[in-house]
Amino acid sequence: MINLGIEGLGHIGRIHHQASHKVENARVVAVATSRTEDARRQIHDVDFIYFRLGFPAWVSTVGIQSPSGSWDHVSTRLQYPGAIASVEASYLMPESWPFSCGFRVTGANGCLEFHFRVAGNIEQRQKAVGDFLMYGPGGAITRPEFQPCDMYASQLHYFVDCLERSQPPARCPPRHSLEVMRIMDACRRSADIGQAVKPEAADGSSGGHLPGV
Numbered sequence: 001m002i003n004l005g006i007e008g009l010g011h012i013g014r015i016h017h018q019a020s021h022k023v024e025n026a027r028v029v030a031v032a033t034s035r036t037e038d039a040r041r042q043i044h045d046v047d048f049i050y051f052r053l054g055f056p057a058w059v060s061t062v063g064i065q066s067p068s069g070s071w072d073h074v075s076t077r078l079q080y081p082g083a084i085a086s087v088e089a090s091y092l093m094p095e096s097w098p099f100s101c102g103f104r105v106t107g108a109n110g111c112l113e114f115h116f117r118v119a120g121n122i123e124q125r126q127k128a129v130g131d132f133l134m135y136g137p138g139g140a141i142t143r144p145e146f147q148p149c150d151m152y153a154s155q156l157h158y159f160v161d162c163l164e165r166s167q168p169p170a171r172c173p174p175r176h177s178l179e180v181m182r183i184m185d186a187c188r189r190s191a192d193i194g195q196a197v198k199p200e201a202a203d204g205s206s207g208g209h210l211p212g213v
Contacts, residue, residue, distance in 0.1 A: 011134065012094040012107030014082075018052060020045035022101040041074050041089035042187065047079060047172070047180045048103065049085045055179055056080055058197040061187040064092065076187050079196075102130075110136040112144070178202045 011021045022045060056078040063074035073090040102115035113135070118128035134142050179202050186199035 011110060011136075012105065012112055013109035015052060015105060015107050017082055017106045018083070018085040018103065020048060020086070020101075020103040023088065023090045023093055023097070024099055025093045025095045027099040029212070041091070042076060042087045043180065044064050045087045045089065045101075045103070046076075046078075046183055046187070047176075050088070050176065050180050050183065051172075053078075053080050053083055053085060053202050056085070056183065056199060058198055059183060059186045059190055060195050062189040062194075065191075066173055068178060069189070071191050074187070074191060076190075078122055078183075110134055115145075175202060 022042070058078060058079040060079075061074055061076040063071040066072050073092045074088075076087045077087040078087075098117045098119045100115070100117045102113070104114075105112045109115075111134070112132075114130065114132045116128055116130035132143060132146060134144050136142065158171065159169070182202060183199050186197040190197040
């Protein structure tokens with residue numbers, strides 16, 4: 001995987017649209033037996049969208065629900081002032097389907113696209129294939145430089161470093177995590193009632209603000 005600090009995002013200008021997906025095979029559907037599994041479908045994608053665009057004004061989620069009440073396939077749209085984002089997440093693919101995830105960020109000056117696929121599931125991520133491209137004006141296509149890394153190991157290294165320096169995390173502080181969970185709650189409510197939902201931020205304000213603002 002890549003380090004998603006993604007300095008390249010600054011080169012595409014103001015973000016108009018961000019799309020993310022995470023699609024897994026049916027091998028893991030057996031664990032999706034409760035409504036608490038709903039959040040697992042989209043949470044990392046929503047977290048990244050929040051990191052770039054902030055707290056949405058509205059969310060709208062539709063999906064396919066299992067007999068247990070878990071949403072096994074969901075599609076979500078998040079509305080921002082001057083921008084939109086979308087997420088697809090699924091556990092309903094056949095067992096032959098590779099674990100697949102990626103994103104596309106479209107801005108005023110270009111577009112960034114990342115995709116990642118690995119046969120089986122994420123446990124085999126060292127065997128994954130993927131690409132990271134930037135589509136610029138005038139037909140230019142480049143591969144932004146990045147540092148390959150194991151995303152789980154990087155998270156642990158960062159957390160341990162914060163502990164060793166006795167400093168709170170600057171990346172994904174607790175408030176950000178709380179707001180992402182509030183967005184996820186709104187997505188679940190939207191799927192349940194079949195209507196768009198206006199999420200409420202941690203401070204009680206309405207959506208449409210930047211992270212932590």
